[in-house]
Amino acid sequence: MTDQRSDHSSAPSGPPLLSVRDLSVAFRQMGVETLAVDHISFDLRKGETVALVGESGSGKSVSALSVMKLLPYPAASHPSGQILFRGRDLLIADEPTMRAVRGNDITIVFQEPMTSLNPLHTVGKQVAEVLILHKGYSEQAARSRAIGLLDKVGIPDPQERLDSYPHQLSGGQRQRVMIAMALANEPDLLIADEPTTALDVTVQAQILTLLKDLQREEGMAILFITHDLSIVRKIADRVCVMRYGKIVEQGPVAEIFERAQHPYTRELMAAEPKPMVRTDKGDGPVVMEARELKVWFPIKRGLLRRTVGHVKAVDGISIAVRQGRTLGIVGESGSGKTTLGLALLRLISSDGPIVFMGKPLQGLGFDAMRPNRRHMQVVFQDPYGSLSPRMSVSEIVAEGLTVHHPQLSDGERERRVVTALTDVGLDAETRHRYPHEFSGGQRQRIAIARAMVLEPSFVLLDEPTSALDRIVQAQIVDLLRDLQVRRNLTYLFISHDLKVVSALADDIIVMKNGKVVESGPAARVFKTPENDYTKALFAAAFDLETAGYGSPSP
Known part of the structure; x- marks a missing residue:
């Protein structure tokens, strides 16, 4: 695999284009002031890429938005600091001046283009x-x-x-x-705020390459915000590691990666999900099975909306997932991964037999499917969007119990909620709070508790870690492993993050354009991929030696 890291030996020199000095950012709410960024300083030169890296809530994006004065003023304020762009302090610039700077001299690309x-x-x-x-x-x-x-x-x-x-x-x-x-x-400065987090690995690699090529052509500086250190190594010249609003360590990328001094930096680097130690789980019963499953969406055109073709999102896929095992489904965005998962749960229409715990599901209506629902649950990608902001955590977790176990007393329902929250590592005393009072990782634990409270046999995990930073990702992977062992759960794990898949899956299928291009035991597929598309997908994700499987076969 070609090393895509920047040539740090020829790092740009000269006076800084952007110089952040002793910057602090405070937010005032309900009369209480909270310091989100605490006296940080860094420089960025023309043609250079500086990465701000750290876990969610560390102050990365707040720092970047301060450069363009895009924070919600007057709720946000700057108790101290300067932001010098070409020697001019933007913090004291008036709005007409900032309008001229934004879009002309400094531009920004956000995480979610939609x-x-x-x-x-x-x-x-x-x-x-x-x-x-x-x-x-x-x-x-x-x-x-x-x-x-x-x-x-x-x-x-x-x-x-x-x-x-x-x-x-x-x-x-x-x-x-x-x-x-x-x-x-x-522009002279591009701020890229998590621009690849929501993208699959091949597209992520393309976007990173595009940014570096454009930087060389245009000579612009890039301030790159991310929680993924593997991206930092590929794109940045220098890195600033942030925690709790402070820069705890900064320096050239090679120096930080080879001789990190701060314990938190070392913790970040060690937070990659570890490959699973695979043991023979035997041939347990098949929990979920599908044969020649198809999900075709009609393409309608013309005044009469006639069907002129189909989008073959899932095109003749057969799978079988055994009890206690995890089947990982990987592929680019649009390959049909999520559509396959939703079809198996009968949440969208499909053609082809689906058998769950020995019972045929195809053709069952809404009411006939309901008894099966408590045995099959789903954890979605976005812990921010999948939890109702109007319900307390206790109400969110208890909702499934109310539907599927209406005979439970209030006391028994509350006891099960407490047990579910404790099982996922949350303090049950916080159950009367609302989702916005929790971090992203805690919200995902709430979503997992909501699924687990019904004691399901089969759980669809649809990108459950992609919105989380690496430290929290590793924690969630460990939690899912632990729950699987204790409850003998069966997982269908959908992800474009192959490092996470390698840490959790026993078996794997690789999808492209609605079809399976390769499948088999995860250890074999990761070590010796046979399909050219699989090899390209893995090459874009990581050097396979770091995944614990050795190098791929040529």
């Missing part, structure tokens, strides 16, 4: 708007320039894609559109 792009406007209109507002382009000139920008960031058929809406593009293409918008006015 929340940044307007779903009602074409991508061409949104890219052109940047040029019209900041550079005074005519509509025709802006459209022509937008085509060139989309081509520059690797969008295929840019002239046709210009008239597409965001939902018609893949996740990677949407992120490329965001980068095109950020580069439209040839």
Whole structure:
């Protein structure tokens, strides 16, 4: 695998383009002031990439947003510090000055492009708007320039894609559109705030390569925000490690990775999910089975909305998951992973027999499926979106008990909620709080408790760690392993993070375009992948030697 790390020996020199000095950020709520960033300092030079890295809540994004003065003022304030951009202190700049800086001199790319792009406007209109507002382009000139920008960031058929809406593009293409918008006015500084977290490994590698190529062409500086140290090693020249609002360590990437001084930095580096020590679990009974399963979505066109074709999201897949084992499903975004999982749980329509614990499910209606629901549960990707903000943790976890065990007394229901929360490592005394009072990792534990309180036999884990930082990821993986051993659970684990899959799965299937291109025991597939697509997927994710399986076969 080619080493994609920056050439640190030729790191940029000269005066800083951006100099952050003794910066503090405080938030005031209900009369109480909380310090989110605590006296941090760092420099960023033209053509250089500096990474701010740390777990969720460490102050990374708050620091980056301060540079562009995008925090919710006056709730946010700066008790101390300077942000010097080309020698000018942006903290004391007025709004007209900042409007001139934003989009022209400094631009930003956020983590989730679907929340940044307007779903009602074409991508061409949104890219052109940047040029019209900041550079005074005519509509025709802006459209022509937008085509060139989309081509520059690797969008295929840019002239046709210009008239597409965001939902018609893949996740990677949407992120490329965001980068095109950020580069439209040839900025000196690009802030990239977790720009690859929601992307699969192959698209992630493409976006990182694109950013480095564009940096070389444009000579711009990049302030890269991430919680993933493996990305830092690939893209950054220098790194600042943040914790609890402070920079606890900073320096050249090679120096930090080889001779980290601070205990927290070493903890971050050791937080990679560890490969599972696989033991022979025997041939237990098959819990979930499907044969030649298909999920085809019709493509309708014309005034009469006639079906002219199908999107074959799942196209003839057969699987069998045995009790106590974990089947990992990997593949790029759009490969059909989640669609397969939802079809197995009968949450979307499909064709082909599905058998759960010896009972055929295909053809069962809503009422007939209900007795099976408590035996099959799901944990979703986003712990922020999957928990109702209007319900307390106790109500969230107890909801399934109310539906499936209405005969339980209030006391017995409360006892089961307490047990479920304790089992996932949460303090049961906090059960009357609401989701916004918990961290991302704690919210995911709440989601797991909600699934486990019904004592299911089969659990669909749909990207349950992708929104979490590495330290919390490792904790959640350990928790899932422990619950599986204690309860003899069967997991279907969907993820684009192959390091997490390698830490949890006994068996694996690799999907592409709705089909299985490779399958088998995880140890064998990771060590000696046979399919070219599988090899490319693994190469984009990590050097296989770090996963504990040895090098892949040539």
